[in-house]
Amino acid sequence: MEQTLRITNVLADPTRFYIYQYIIKNHHDVTVQEIADSFDIHPNVARLHLSKLEDVNMLVSETRKTGKGGRPSRLYRLSDKVIQLHFPSRDYQLLAKIAIESMSKLGEQGIEALSHTGRTFGQELVNQQLAQNAITFEHLSFQGKVNLLNNVATAAGFSPNFQLNSEENEIVLRISNCPFSEIAVTNRQAIATMHAAFLNGIVQAVFDKVELVEIQDSISEYAFCTYKAIITK
Template identity: 50%
Template sequence: MDHTLKITNVLADSTRYSIYQYVTKLNQPVSVTDIAQNFSIHPNVARLHLSKLEDVQLLVSRTRKTGKGGRPSRLYQLSEQDVHLQFPYRDYHLLARIALESLMELGMEGERTLYSTGFKYGKAMFKQNFGNQNPENFSVEEKIKWLQESAFIIGMFPNFEYVKHEETIFFSLSNCPFKDLAKENPQIVCTLHGFFLEGMMRALFMNIQLKEVHNMMEGCATCSYKAAL
């Protein structure tokens, strides 16, 4: 409980919370100078905000030698430790593990059910936002905007690029909402995530072919995909 209070106190500052969101979306190390410039604040203030985020284990830091002599600078990045704030306490991660393990006990049939359900939930996101609207009435750019917004809402922090002459969408996800489970069972969870993403895209593009390019669980900085329209 003490740690929960510390986290809520640290994030109660709007600038500090914005800095944490910025580092989360960026998904790469930042320096005091980076934060000072992006938020138009003094470097000492930026350093204080970053230090407080590190104190509650939301960020971690390491030194970076410049090779020019003098004092080494520090780089700050997201901690691997997840933070869950719920009142009263709920353990949905444990529930997810139990459900996943139960399905795996059913063998191939359980696996097929898991993937088809993931696909169904991905596809259902379109109806939640647009009801019975016909996706054919949307331009490719409008569809991509919806995908971007939807992926952001569920914590994936996406980046989309449409290459028109190739009729291909390239996109990367800098955060995985299923990361904890994926660490324990990467093959199953990453495949499930792929079906979920395919469901989202198939709601908008009927004949899309989705292919994974990079995977965080294999040491890549992001999970990235290409989708041929």
């Protein structure tokens, strides 16, 4: 409970909360000066905010040489530690682990069911986003569909980054946060299959003719996973 109170107290400051969101969205280590410039605050104030976030294990930092001479810089990045707040106490991670392990014990049928359900939930997430914004596919340009894809992936907690080619027939999706990574430690195949199906459901709900190809996955040695969506018009 004490740690919970510390976290809520740290995030109660609006500037500190938005600094944390900034670090999540930008997918790179930040310096005190970058935060000071981005939020128009004094470097000492920026350092205080970053230190407060580090104190509750939401950020970690290290001193690193920049290669430009002078003193090493302290760089801050997101902590790998998951922060969850529930009132009253709940343990959905344990529930997810029980469900995934139960499905895995069913063999190929269980994995196939996870894949099908993941795809369905991905499609439903797109439909929810459309309904919330009162828009239809008929009124969406290609860029509008990409924006929809970004909004859905963000809502799913993926911290996405998209790169489009000039012909508008390929999108590289870089996912910097896997919401299922803790469960994947002990259930890699099941989670990888479900994760890919979930993304497939999202992408295929947005674009009629598309193939999603995995380039690298975050469950291996990478800190992120990357997919390429090949769109056939």
